[in-house]
Amino acid sequence: MAEPATDVVLTGWGRTAPTAASLRRADASGVARLLRDAGPRGLIARGLGRSYGDPAQNAGGDVLAPLPGWIDEPGPDGSVRVSAGTSLHDLMRHLLPRGRFVPVTPGTRYVSVGGAIAADVHGKGHHVTGSFGEQVVSLDLVLPDGTTRTVGPDTDPELYWATVGGMGLTGVIVAAVLRTIPVESGYLTVTTQRLPDLDAVLREMAEGDARFGYSVAWIDTEARGRSLGRSVLSRGDHARRDQLSGRAARDPLALPRAPRLTVPLTPPTSLVTAATVRAFNELWFRKAPRWRSDELQDVSAFFHPLDGVAGWNRLYGPRGFVQYQFAVPEAHADVVRRILERLAADRHPTFLAVLKRFGPGSPGWLSFPRAGWTLAVDTPARPDLADLLAGLDEQVVAAGGRVYLAKDARLRPEIVDAMYPRASDFRELRARLDPQRRLQSDLARRLHL
Amino acid sequence: MINALGRPQTVLLLGGTSDIALALARSWAHEPGLYVVLAARPGPRRDAAAAELEQLGCVVEPIDFEATDTARHPALIESVASGRDIDVAVVAFGVLGDEERAWQDHETAVHLAEVNYVAPVSVGVCLAERLRRQGHGVIVALSSVAGERVRRSNFAYGASKAGMDGFYLGLGEALRGSGARVLVVRPGFVHTKMTAGRDAAPLSVSAEQVASAVTKAVASGDDLIWVPAAMRGVMSGLRHVPRSLFRRLPI
Ligand SMILES: Cc1cc2nc3c(=O)[nH]c(=O)nc-3n(C[C@H](O)[C@H](O)[C@H](O)COP(=O)(O)OP(=O)(O)OC[C@H]3O[C@@H](n4cnc5c(N)ncnc54)[C@H](O)[C@@H]3O)c2cc1C
Numbered sequence: 001m002a003e004p005a006t007d008v009v010l011t012g013w014g015r016t017a018p019t020a021a022s023l024r025r026a027d028a029s030g031v032a033r034l035l036r037d038a039g040p041r042g043l044i045a046r047g048l049g050r051s052y053g054d055p056a057q058n059a060g061g062d063v064l065a066p067l068p069g070w071i072d073e074p075g076p077d078g079s080v081r082v083s084a085g086t087s088l089h090d091l092m093r094h095l096l097p098r099g100r101f102v103p104v105t106p107g108t109r110y111v112s113v114g115g116a117i118a119a120d121v122h123g124k125g126h127h128v129t130g131s132f133g134e135q136v137v138s139l140d141l142v143l144p145d146g147t148t149r150t151v152g153p154d155t156d157p158e159l160y161w162a163t164v165g166g167m168g169l170t171g172v173i174v175a176a177v178l179r180t181i182p183v184e185s186g187y188l189t190v191t192t193q194r195l196p197d198l199d200a201v202l203r204e205m206a207e208g209d210a211r212f213g214y215s216v217a218w219i220d221t222e223a224r225g226r227s228l229g230r231s232v233l234s235r236g237d238h239a240r241r242d243q244l245s246g247r248a249a250r251d252p253l254a255l256p257r258a259p260r261l262t263v264p265l266t267p268p269t270s271l272v273t274a275a276t277v278r279a280f281n282e283l284w285f286r287k288a289p290r291w292r293s294d295e296l297q298d299v300s301a302f303f304h305p306l307d308g309v310a311g312w313n314r315l316y317g318p319r320g321f322v323q324y325q326f327a328v329p330e331a332h333a334d335v336v337r338r339i340l341e342r343l344a345a346d347r348h349p350t351f352l353a354v355l356k357r358f359g360p361g362s363p364g365w366l367s368f369p370r371a372g373w374t375l376a377v378d379t380p381a382r383p384d385l386a387d388l389l390a391g392l393d394e395q396v397v398a399a400g401g402r403v404y405l406a407k408d409a410r411l412r413p414e415i416v417d418a419m420y421p422r423a424s425d426f427r428e429l430r431a432r433l434d435p436q437r438r439l440q441s442d443l444a445r446r447l448h449l
Numbered sequence: 450m451i452n453a454l455g456r457p458q459t460v461l462l463l464g465g466t467s468d469i470a471l472a473l474a475r476s477w478a479h480e481p482g483l484y485v486v487l488a489a490r491p492g493p494r495r496d497a498a499a500a501e502l503e504q505l506g507c508v509v510e511p512i513d514f515e516a517t518d519t520a521r522h523p524a525l526i527e528s529v530a531s532g533r534d535i536d537v538a539v540v541a542f543g544v545l546g547d548e549e550r551a552w553q554d555h556e557t558a559v560h561l562a563e564v565n566y567v568a569p570v571s572v573g574v575c576l577a578e579r580l581r582r583q584g585h586g587v588i589v590a591l592s593s594v595a596g597e598r599v600r601r602s603n604f605a606y607g608a609s610k611a612g613m614d615g616f617y618l619g620l621g622e623a624l625r626g627s628g629a630r631v632l633v634v635r636p637g638f639v640h641t642k643m644t645a646g647r648d649a650a651p652l653s654v655s656a657e658q659v660a661s662a663v664t665k666a667v668a669s670g671d672d673l674i675w676v677p678a679a680m681r682g683v684m685s686g687l688r689h690v691p692r693s694l695f696r697r698l699p700i
């Protein structure tokens with residue numbers, strides 16, 4: 001079933017580059033029809049719009065709203081069948097009382113299962129569980145010609161690994177079977193460390209991450225010179241029942257809740273300025289303990305600290321913001337250093353950067369994670385960033401690294417193949433699978449995917 | 450597509466030999482592989498412009514464009530847009546000419562009105578239709594402060610600019626919610642071939658200054674700018690000067 005279309009102007013989470021599309025609502029049974037009827041500008045599926053740039057936009061074409069969410073009972077092996085429109089928020093609330101948890105969660109739980117597969121998202125546990133696509137048993141994909149195929153890493157590896165990370169361009173995912181992991185509580189035991197500089201945090205992660213299921217560091221991007229890369233490293237594991245005490249013992253599930261605060265409107269100019277950022281970063285670093293172990297944090301506090309404030313992206317004002325996230329091989333920590341130096345020198349206000357050490361990447365053709373370091377930085381979208389970031393792209397590529405498409409809003413098409421060696425295979429597959437180009441997005445147009 | 454930092458991938462210059470339009474193309478040419486459609490009358494000026502932009506790494510497609518041949522405009526815009534989206538279209542053609550002839554010589558007056566008003570309306574309608582269908586894109590309309598308060602010394606030109614200014618401001622309103630946008634640019638005196646040999650007015654600027662203001666405004670999503678920005682205040686003052694006094698001002 002499909003409902004009538006409405007005209008909408010859409011952006012990604014960064015609120016840059018708005019374009020107009022007609023928003024279609026349908027359930028899984030209506031998707032084939034929408035694809036077959038798609039006009040010359042095609043259709044793209046949208047999840048919860050948490051990608052920063054333009055992958056879930058389709059100027060002048062159709063955008064499919066998230067399919068109605070539903071979650072089946074987990075099977076005996078813990079796997080669970082869900083609609084692609086289900087949010088990880090709802091999925092966690094469903095699973096926790098059953099003693100299960102998602103194996104991969106990004107830094108926000110307001111993403112859809114479809115979006116998590118299409119971007120092959122990673123979480124703090126990447127060094128242990130890999131990316132989202134590696135925890136999917138199978139998915140139901142409506143192809144551009146309207147036929148539905150169930151594909152998995154074993155049944156149709158080519159189509160599967162093109163779809164995982166494929167940014168919605170191989171078909172519309174309508175349902176998926178996901179693995180889950182057993183947990184005893186909705187809490188984590190967390191070890192927090194304050195580290196004085198980049199070398200210290202890199203060393204600590206390389207040597208100690210294996211002892212934890214989850215690990216991520218927040219870098220103070222305002223620190224320069226000897227303090228460059230000073231950070232707070234936060235690592236943890238799911239807490240067993242017998243590790244809970246106090247409030248946590250009384251409410252061991254601590255189901256994640258809706259945001260408590262909302263940014264009600266967009267301020268006329270960005271509140272993220274050099275001054276506010278410096279003050280915030282300083283305060284945040286000072287407040288962190290030098291060392292604290294076995295602290296209990298609930299799922300929201302540990303995995304999704306930003307989800308507490310709805311619409312925080314509005315704080316960047318009407319021009320919006322971009323996130324630059326890149327990954328480089330283990331041996332190229334020097335690129336992380338140079339990029340931190342460059343950002344600090346240029347005085348672009350950047351909140352805390354997030355540093356993570358990835359485990360081996362997945363076979364996804366356009367998947368982002370690869371073994372090594374990844375750094376993510378948010379900054380207001382100013383036109384003078386264009387050349388700066390293009391320069392960083394060159395350094396990343398020279399080190400054999402790449403920029404994350406789910407965060408990107410400004411890459412140039414010529415550089416994509418150097419970052420994603422299978423981009424040409426991806427284009428060929430699309431030409432075969434979708435000769436009429438029923439699937440299109442602003443990202444695909446911009447990057448010639 | 451225009452990216453998050455306001456950089457277009459394809460620009461259409463209507464009046465592709467205009468000094469201001471070319472300065473704009475040069476400032477966007479930072480983006481390697483920028484695709485520039487030079488819609489202009491054929492001739493050495495267009496050839497030189499194409500060669501210069503190619504030198505900068507642009508991919509240039511020259512096409513023949515005569516402003517007064519409005520019947521051809523729909524097909525022309527359609528053919529440009531059939532190959533690729535138009536991210537930015539610059540309406541840059543215009544004539545100034547001899548101000549005194551422009552109101553005393555019938556042919557000159559009609560021609561000026563056609564090039565400066567009728568033709569912009571003609572391409573504006575075609576561009577709007579196209580950009581609405583593609584769901585994004587910016588039309589940059591080069592208006593002038595001369596149209597903001599029309600004065601005796603160049604009223605034929607000023608009146609034509611006033612007309613095109615009003616049309617494009619209105620078009621911007623009409624396109625709200627369509628993904629397409631209009632940016633109206635009101636420069637003061639710009640040093641280009643149009644004004645060559647004339648005495649510069651106060652607050653005069655270069656074509657590069659206009660280009661830099663326009664690229665910023667496109668990135669910010671503005672819909673109306675003055676170049677230099679101080680012109681806004683000046684014009685706001687002039688608009689309210691009584692006619693009897695305005696007449697005697699040395700402008
Ligand atoms: C605060 C914050 C923190 C984040 N942290 C992380 C992180 O730690 N790790 C990480 O990897 N990412 C992170 N992200 C990015 C986010 O996880 C991804 O962008 C994710 O894809 C968003 O999912 P979504 O449902 O919002 O999809 P959208 O942003 O709406 O769409 C993303 C892509 O998925 C495709 N898609 C959506 N639904 C379907 C479907 N049913 N079938 C086919 N394709 C579909 C779209 O076409 C699009 O290409 C973060 C984002 C935010 C805002």
Ligand SMILES: NC(=O)c1ccc[n+]([C@@H]2O[C@H](COP(=O)([O-])OP(=O)(O)OC[C@H]3O[C@@H](n4cnc5c(N)ncnc54)[C@H](OP(=O)(O)O)[C@@H]3O)[C@@H](O)[C@H]2O)c1
Binds near residue numbers: 540643
């Ligand atoms: N310069 C200023 O002080 C100033 C101030 C305010 C606004 N403006 C406006 O800015 C715009 C650009 O001006 P500019 O300063 O860049 O001047 P310019 O270099 O003289 O450009 C004007 C262009 O218009 C083209 N043109 C004229 N008649 C045409 C026709 N019938 N068909 C097709 N093209 C035609 C010319 O092309 P050819 O090469 O074929 O002749 C010329 O390249 C104009 O609209 C002008 O009114 C200029």
